[in-house]
Amino acid sequence: MTREEIDNNGDAMMIDDPNPKIENEFNVHYLRIYYGNLFPYSDIHKWLSYGHDGKHPGCDEYYFGRREFSFTLENDVYLRYKSFKNASAMEDAIKSNFPYKIDIGAVYSVDPDKRHAYAHSGTNLFTPVERELVFDIDITDYDDVRYCCSGADVCAKCWPLMTVAIKVIDTSLREDFGFKYILWVFSGRRGVHCWVCDAKARRLTNEQRSAVAEYFRVYKGNENNAKKVDLMGHSLHPFLARSYVDFLKNFFEGELQTNQSIFSSKEKYEKILGMITDEDIQSDLRGKWENSARSSLSEEATSLLRWEQLKKTLQSKKNKALSLRTCIEEIVFTFTYPRIDLEVSKQMNHLLKAPFCVHPKTGRVCVPIDPNNCDEFDPLAVPTLSQLIEEINAGGLSMDVDDDSDKSLLGKSIKFFRSSFLEPLLKSCKEEIESSYKTKIGKSKDTFSW
């Protein structure tokens, strides 16, 4: 195979490939082209610099250099504690290693590269100082409530679970916690990541992160307990109530029933009956449903009908026991409420995959998701490496990622990243740097007043 010629000054380039139909979604060859020409280095650098670009006297020019990155190379070689002085150092390192995966860690008290120089026995001077508040939602954690796929697969019938998760969590982060600079990213295969980048969020301690994660936690299930959601109390906490009314209820009674028909077979409805703590109600409903097993209705219609029956029965028996009062909500929450991976959020030193990486199993790029339009997002339509390469080949487009009018597959995502996330974020960062600088100057002025 002839070597491809890559023209480095931004002119149209052609990849010489004798086999125009591209077979694999992911291979090293394409990865090199991707990191050679498409990865948005300067946007990532601008983001992670949080305004410390050296243009203001209040900037900390070493800030970016204290951020940990990790590379996973071919053959699972794992390199931790990588750090870069600036954007071009980062670019050089990526272009010489072509990592399969890039993770972003915390900003530390000292340059991760030099951490050994600061290791003393007893006290640890190498500690994380700032880190985004992050969340990881993976669809495999919903395997017990999705019937279309399991494991690493995802399809149009179960992806809406991710959509509803984004809506619930995003709303709460903004309304309850007051965060503003939030980036949602497709994980590349079967989930989503969330990066909360407000200064307040970056400075949260592990204990505070843990508190936020626990605030979001509702599902406490594994195969050892039948009732995975326990909403005790006489009413729902306002956060849960709002999530239920604004998102979960309609999703459960609409899209979910259409896609999953969770009552349509005995195996499926037994699982739900197990969540009702009253044996009499269970057998009452079981009786009804066993008898109607051979009705002429579609799966979806059967499912909806049975849900209505269940609701009616529970409503009438509501006063029987406290635990029945929230049973309907518990069922809805079990099937629809977000399930975040707590461990990812709780610790500052946890590494998380960088946006705009490529997933090695699918070849898809980890593109941002617009939380205000997440219904439109289709994980199976995300650009893959081979599509990107094909695009380059086909159109001979000038792949200039710095051109805002770029209409290429990736250009759209980069544009969104810049306008919706990066620009407002940097504006607020610069304001903060300026104001804290002014305060510092003000203070030192005072110390000179006799």
Add this chain to the structure above:
Amino acid sequence: MEVIRSQKRTVSNDIVSTPTLPLYLTAPPMEVRLEEFELFAIDRLRVLKGVSDGLARGRNPNEMDDLVDTLWKEHMRLPDVSEMINKDIISHFVLRLVYCRSDELKKWFLSMETALFRHRFRIKKIEEQRAIVGEFGLPYKAVIGAELESLKERLVLVARSLCQTSSDVENIYYKVPFEEVPDLVATRRVLLQKGYAFVAGSQLVSLVVTQFRSHLSKALILTNRKWTTTIREREKDRLTPIVEALSTSYLGPDYTQSSEYADISLKDIDQVSKSSFPLCMRHLFEKLREDHHLKHGGRMQLGLFLKGVGLKLDDALAFWREEFTKKVGSERFDKEYAYAIRHNYGKEGKRTDYTPYACSKIITSAPGAGDHHGCPYRHFSEDNLKAALSRMGLSSRGMEDVMDKVRNRHYQLACTLTFEAVYGTSCDTGINHPNQYFEESQKILKSKNPTAPV
């Protein structure tokens, strides 16, 4: 503080203005006799050990309030109130010296002092509590007027979600940044809006405890610095030997080094798992044999337990390899799992020799989808737990006693009862560590049958 030789100590009048629950913000100037230095510290250590014990046994907050009250009266009471406050302050600062000297010691001391403070605070009257909040100089204002009106409905919802009746909904709420009350946020006991939590008067304890803990944590770092740079050397003939002796005497065994009862080999492991493992580990073990896999939480909990039980690193690697290769193959095992096992034994990374988890840690863990770790008494449904207990050989009456404890959330007592039922003997100290269960079990079995393998 100044430590002096035996002389009548001048009763300090500096203490008069401080409240009965000191915050230990600064070390006040006072003179301490050398004997008091050690004795006061030992008495306080007895209290802290009692607190540690109570927490490990899963006592609920009200029980802890009583326990702390009892412990305090038993060990710290003195006829004169100002003397009592002196002892309180002196003993705290002495123990800071003792427990600042390593991360592990700091962590334990911080947890126990915070718990002690929390429960002493809880039993104070509301006016005293408000005064203490003031002491910390916290700037939080009560929510009033229009703002309060706009929140009323949701505040009622929060109260109802905690099973409080309308009459319990309080009149005073403080607007506090959510970062200041992490435990209230984590348990959804407060309303949140735009980054602020609305804390009820009765929840003040949370606010104060967070402040207390944060302050003490920073203070311990400073104390450590002072200790290592000046005090240790300067006091090497006087205080240093006392300080060093104090820390080693009171922490219970951590099972990092297995005792003479526990040195199991691979060929015995299946039998031993049925005869001597507590339910949590038995479940993990069975699942591992069944699925040829365990998720991370399970690998940690079972893996460290086995280390404490005496399984050597080579045997451990062989054991996990034997199971995992049935599912993931030998190459993936070497690549993805072997490293972590060696890490647990302190052979990789920063070479910490990790200690097996105690019950308190296991009970508070959070097994999720696909997990099998945690405490079965806490995390299993009733049916599953009963089935597991019957497999352990419990009669239906024995099971009822155990289930009764479970329903009252006394998980460790439930495990203790199980132990007593299985081995036909009483266990007065109560189970608070899986390795303890194992060792006690082995002791009993070996004494019944000294030569046979158990």
